[in-house]
Amino acid sequence: MGAAMRRIQAGSALSAFGLGFTVPYLYVYVAQVRDLGASTAGVVLAVFAMAALLVLPFSGRAIDRRGPVPVLLVASLLAALGAVGMGLAASVPAAIGAAALLGAGTAVMQPALATMIVWSSTPAGRTRSFAMQFFLQNLGLGVGGLIGGQLVDASRPDSFLLLFSIEAAMFLVLAGIVLTVRMPESAVLPAARPASGRGGGVRALFAHKAMVQLCVLGFVLFFACYGQFESGLAAYGTEAAGIDPSALGIALAANTAVIVVAQFLVLKFVERRKRTRVIAAVGLIWTVAWLFAGYAGLGHGSQTMATAAFVSTYALFGLGEAMLSPTVAPLVADLAPESMVGTYNSAFALVKQLALAVGPAVGGPMGAALHGPYILTFVLFSLGITFLAVRLGRQLTPVQNQPSLAARPSRVVAQHQPAKETAAA
Template identity: 30%
Template sequence: MAVTDTLGLPNTKGRRPLIVAQVVDALGTGLFLPFAVVYFHAAKGIPLTTVGLMLSTGALLSLPAGPLGGRLIDRFGPRGVLVASNLIRVLTFTAYVFTDTPWQLVLLVTATLWGDSLFRPAVFALVAQVADDGHRARWYAMDRSLRNAGIGAGGLVGSTLVGWGGTSGYTAVVALNAVSFLLAAGLVATWRRTAAPRPAGDGADQAQPQPQPPAPAGEAPQERRGGYREVLADRAFLGVLATVGVFALCDLALTLLLSAYVIEARGLPAWQPGMLFAINTVMVVLAQTALAKAVERYRRPAVLQVAAVLWMVSFGLFAAVPGDHTGLAFGGLVLGMVVFTVAELLQAPTSSALIVGMAAEHLRGRYLGSEELMWSLARVLAPTVFTWLLARGAGLPWLALCLCCLAAIVVLRRLHRVLPAHVQRETVDA
């Protein structure tokens, strides 16, 4: 346990099948993620502009999935929603193999994105149930680290398959992704908790015997008492949601903005973004859990403020890189990426733990569903906003993100004053 604690890892006894399920899911996602656009173009013969329209349409149509998933989680529990999200993607990725009609693919993309949007709040809610007291941020950090490692490994396998098999390789990638979702669903569905019961009120798994009256069909005992009206009445949570939207835009800048900025706006070599992404992935895998442990004694709004400041520093470094000196520019980009990743490592588990800590147990799914909605909105807006700003000035996207971070700092400062102490910082077991 000493080594585990030093690395910032939570106690996983009795919960290892859930961890394996996450790794399997991440491996499958990594297989397909780098080829999400290219697959439909190269394997299905659909023009790139049509592919972009398909993906944007699917993203718009999937916006209600997060809030609906939150309601389902509160009603039936996160395990069932998590299994359902994986089974949805088993069906859609299997169906990808057998159709090349754009309108049918739009429906499948939309269903896939619904599965994605159900998956994320369900995972966070299930972690909130199984995590030991005071260690939720560690679980979220470990989950993120494992997912990055799995996606990276899956990407390498997927690249090998595509390079070796061409169109057949793309088909193999899609089929293996479907298999990974099926295996993950089976692991979660068949897992039975064997760890010692947690203290009352900490959200123990509803599917297991608990020292309380049973709820029908996995329904949360207090589910009928509240809904999204109660969530929206929580003004402090609305402030947190505003910061979630800002941080989502900051995070998406890595995948949607940085490559275009480096290659198109600064005219730097095309190999540089790949190296920057590799630095980010390695840092997340190696440092996420240890950093989450290091800051768990601090108040969460303060940690998030530090993350926002670090993001502003990283954006300033990105904006300042010269386009006429490749070596100097790469050095600045690497420094900016290191600072960016530290901000990301601070923000991701802390935001999740803060939202779960704010939510009453019977509304936890709805709180997490609202967080997912903010991420979905950011995914819809970011491509258009980033490219529009970039077309009008290389530094404008970074300036806009800095202003957004500044607004988040102001909101977090107010939350620091109004949130209860137990929400701002969990008590960590010795």
């Protein structure tokens, strides 16, 4: 990695480290520590998510016009203010306001960081760059959560103020690191700079058939995995499988461990295959994961076997995540026209946020009460991932689908235009 990429990755990891301090404890903090009640905690979490949905449609255009660095600086400062505000929030309006700032700031960080990675990499190196970001972010979240768990004390609000202060400090560190980054002139995307007045926007994105299909695929991916982790799948495990709540922590730890161990082991495999075939394979792996979950809750084995099967479900999800991280995010960037990298990254982040909002709302009640239909539904969604991935492969150029085919830095990806623009030309 060059100096710019090293600093981008370091800032990304530190911001994830800060988030790890508070994300697992936000509900408990609002509902119990500040004694604002469960309903208020639910509203705060909803505002956190809704703020992201509101700002993401505008962040992409801002990134393309102003560049990712100024947008990331503003997002970091907003998130830092939100974190401090949350640590001091003793009333419902204060907690809701802080959640809005924190949700909006953290939501914009991801597409801004992704765009910086695009500008600082080539299509061939982009796969490894996004894999490294995913690895470091998961490591940062895990370590932050582990340390935060040792510092937190539900009987002492000051301990939570410490956590939120550390989170705010990490966002400010990210802003400081970003200020030192000199964005290189990319040999692959030389025109990926703020463009004034050039065509683009949402209309151009919707005219791009491959990107629309990728967004649909992305929604299914996030809905069938991340949208179930802490809602439907957890409810199903405790209600249908009788999993001890402590085993949920073991399952999540297994998921993280597989990601950390497998990320760079699968990287060479992923780099030499077509991206859509890798995504299709993930769909099959997750199908097996949901069948394991079905055995845990609907089988007639011992409690030990049910727990082992449930933990294996999370581990298989982790393997799929490790395969997706160097595949999906680089593909989004490689599909983007030169002046719309930020727009494409923000659009895909919005799709992810929608899936994370809808997933718990659908999966939670089903996982708790409709055990058989819940498993069947997500087995079908996982098979749908494979189907959609194969279909997407027909829309991609060979280099977009497998960047390793390019013997030298190529402008094929950078010059790709949505279908309508190409036809008009």
